[in-house]
Amino acid sequence: MTDTQNSRDAVVIERTFDAPVVLIWRMWTEPEFLKEWYGPDGASIPIANMDVRVGGIRRVCMEMPSPNGPMQMWFTGEYREVVEHQRLVYTESVSAESGPVLSPTSPGTAGGHPMMTEVRVELEAVGNRTKMVMTHAGVPSDSPGAAGWAMALDKLAANIATNRGR
């Protein structure tokens, strides 16, 4: 957690919701709840298939109005960790309607090489409220052992900044 906190390739958001942990868990895992908050205003979520168990597939379709008719975005991935009311980890790849739709068994390897990301949700009950830490990190699709990658990139970027400043 701490090593991704400030790295450039992850979004880390900590929030406390005025709701019990059971309800926040449902927000993430049940389609009728997810549909209420996942898409921006004006968007709808016509499809949200969430097989919430390790190895289960998550497939969410978001539909947005556009001048050329409705535009679809597909979020496809696989659940990596499922600890009820505590921790949810899944991978995610985004594709446009006309873009490559991933084969669920091989995330990140279908035509067009969409980038894979990982979403990690950690929940903690604080009285009747819920503290949530959400981490959304980029995962290089062709390198399973990406450890140290973010650090290397940070170092490289710092190096470049230093050299530009000369």
Add this chain to the structure above:
Amino acid sequence: MTTAIDEDRLTETFAALANSTRRAILARLAEGGATVNELAEPFTLTLPAISKHIKVLERAGLVVRGQRAQYRPCVLDATPLEAVSTWADRYRPVWEARFDRMDDYLRQLRRQEGASEADD
């Protein structure tokens, strides 16, 4: 919202960076342009192997090769790296907005609950 093309581009950048030799080459180029021979010096790899790595970096747009004679020095182009560093910046507002809506929805559910309790 990122486009599929952006995503493809990022994938290429990530793939190019997911290799320690290529990162070392980029770090060396961050200090200034160099020929393939100069880049190969610190490594035990053969020249063709180094050339292959440079080609990957070129395809990812991270390295530009000069047109000067057979030396064709390599120069770093950090533009794709800037895209990488802003990936999270672009997603953060998306998530913030989602959680704002979750907050609103939770409030709505509480109101409904309160209303139904009042009915009882």
